[in-house]
Every structure is written in structure tokens, then in C-alpha cells.
């Protein structure tokens with residue numbers, strides 16, 4: 110079922126109104142198409158959500174899900190199509206664009222041990238399913254495909270900087286703890302950039318009327334994970350408390366616990382369909398965006414790599430540490446601390 114991803118111009122007056130109307134409590138919104146035939150019952154949106162199943166395996170062996178990361182393919186002509194649309198004084202190169210795509214995807218995987226994104230180009234070619242395909246994911250590209258197309262070739266992208274469509278089955282998805290959940294199973298998502306739009310690469314030099322590429326893609330990836338626009342559907346917005354902009358704590362065993370409908374939306378959420386100006390760079394996720402992610406893909410603490418395990422020294426390092434320590438306790442201790450600190454930072458950076 111197609112789902113539109115919007116990133117459109119918005120007059121600043123509307124943005125100001127939001128700020129004035131926003132009381133405490135922000136939150137996140139599950140995709141509005143997933144109503145399970147109860148379009149007026151917003152409280153059950155949490156049960157209706159589509160998710161990528163937490164199953165092992167790769168799309169390269171016809172298994173779709175979080176195993177091997179969410180695997181994505183970039184259309185062969187992506188760079189050739191989009192580079193001329195960048196209005197920066199010095200447009201990005203194709204390797205820079207590919208790195209920026211990975212960066213935008215990785216925002217959604219930050220501090221999450223399972224939700225990762227893996228490029229599979231050119232092993233798989235990005236491909237849109239033909240109109241009317243009975244199973245529009247089977248044999249058509251990777252789990253997430255990225256394209257640049259004209260509105261004539263892909264009418265859904267008309268009037269938008271980019272547009273995300275996804276397909277799901279009614280099969281119960283497998284949750285992060287390996288249990289079947291209610292809702293739908295996400296099978297495929299296509300992110301299409303509009304070749305009539307303009308973009309800019311450098312967030313330090315925004316270009317009015319154009320979209321910041323990384324921010325826009327980060328927004329679209331939120332759709333590919335099943336999130337929707339809080340500003341468009343404030344009546345479907347969820348949070349756990351009345352404190353604006355704070356972290357939304359999600360119970361990993363019982364993710365719906367304490368979530369309640371709140372109508373005040375977060376003006377800083379990247380999942381808003383408009384942010385005051387299309388040009389506003391906003392590559393970072395807000396706590397509410399992360400709350401939505403953590404609801405859909407909740408991790409228990411044990412699944413998050415701990416600093417302790419990541420800083421475990423190997424035998425050679427242990428030997429070095431003992432050697433240094435035997436000569437000088439004070440300098441040896443300083444060396445250990447420095448060593449562990451370096452390893453931890455390196456681990457998280459990778």
C-alpha cells in the first residue's frame with residue numbers, strides 16, 4: 110500500500126502558530142494507513158503498526174527483515190540524475206552522496222544493536238515493482254531502494270522533494286525479542302527523489318527553496334520504518350508524559366505501556382512534513398523521533414552493546430598493560446585508562 114512522504118514548503122506563519130499552540134508533551138505518530146479497519150480508533154494505532162521483522166537472513170537469499178541490516182540498493186543512475194540538482198557552489202561527488210545516504214540511514218540506527226543499514230548495490234539492482242504486481246516486493250530490488258525520477262515517470266512524487274512508498278503483508282511481524290506481534294510485516298520500501306526539485310548538500314549554507322538532502326532522506330527513512338507526520342496527524346500522536354521534548358521511555362517487553370494519545374506535536378521532530386521552510390537542515394533525530402523508533406523496534410538493555418564489553422582488551426593489550434604496570438603503577442594506570450577510552454570511542458564510531 111503506497112504511503113506518501115511529504116517534504117513541502119510551508120509558510121513560516123504556520124510554523125509560528127504551531128509554536129504558540131504547542132503545550133507540553135510531544136510524541137510520535139504511526140503511519141496513518143495502518144488503521145486495521147478502525148480509522149477512528151487512534152488508540153489502536155500501536156497495535157496496527159507495520160514493522161520489519163526481526164528475522165535472520167539477507168535479502169540476497171530472499172529473506173526480508175532486520176537480519177544483515179536493512180539492505181538498500183541505490184539506482185544505477187541515482188548520482189547522474191541528482192548531482193545536477195544540487196545548487197551548492199561545489200556539488201557533491203557520487204562517493205559523497207553515497208556516504209551521505211549511509212549517514213542519513215544510520216541516524217535511525219544510532220545506539221541500536223539490531224537496526225542497521227547495509228548497502229547491497231550492485232549485488233542487487235534497485236527496481237520499482239510494475240503496476241498491479243501481486244507481491245510488489247518479491248524479486249524487485251532490495252528492502253529499501255532509492256531512485257531519482259521525474260513526476261512523469263513516477264507521478265506520486267509530484268509536488269514533493271521525495272516520496273516514500275512501502276509494502277507490507279498482513280502476516281504478524283516478529284518483534285525484537287523474537288515474539289510474534291500484532292500488526293503488519295514490512296516487506297519493501299522505495300524512496301524516490303523528484304528530479305524537478307533542487308537540493309543542497311552543505312547544511313552550513315542552506316539554499317532557499319531547496320531541500321537539504323541528508324535531512325530529507327532521514328525523514329523519508331522514518332516513513333520506511335513506519336512512522337508518519339506528527340503535524341499532519343496530531344490526533345494520532347503518542348507520548349508517555351506531559352514533558353515536552355524529553356526522551357520517551359519505552360518498555361522493551363511491553364512497548365505500549367504508558368503510551369497515551371497527546372495532541373501536542375514536536376515542532377523539532379524530523380518526521381513533521383514541513384519544518385517552517387523546506388530548506389531547513391535538520392539531520393538529527395529528536396527524542397520524539399527516537400521514541401517512535403524505540404516503540405517499533407524496542408531493545409532490552411541486554412541487547413545493546415555495553416561499554417564494558419566493547420572495552421575488553423585483547424591478550425596482547427593485556428600483556429602490554431601488565432608490562433607497563435609492572436614498571437610504573439602510576440603511569441601504567443594512566444595508560445590503561447587511556448587505552449580503554451580510545452577503544453570505546455573507536456567502537457562507537459564504527
Ligand SMILES: [Zn+2]
Pocket residue numbers: 113114115116328329332338380381382
Ligand atoms: Zn513525510
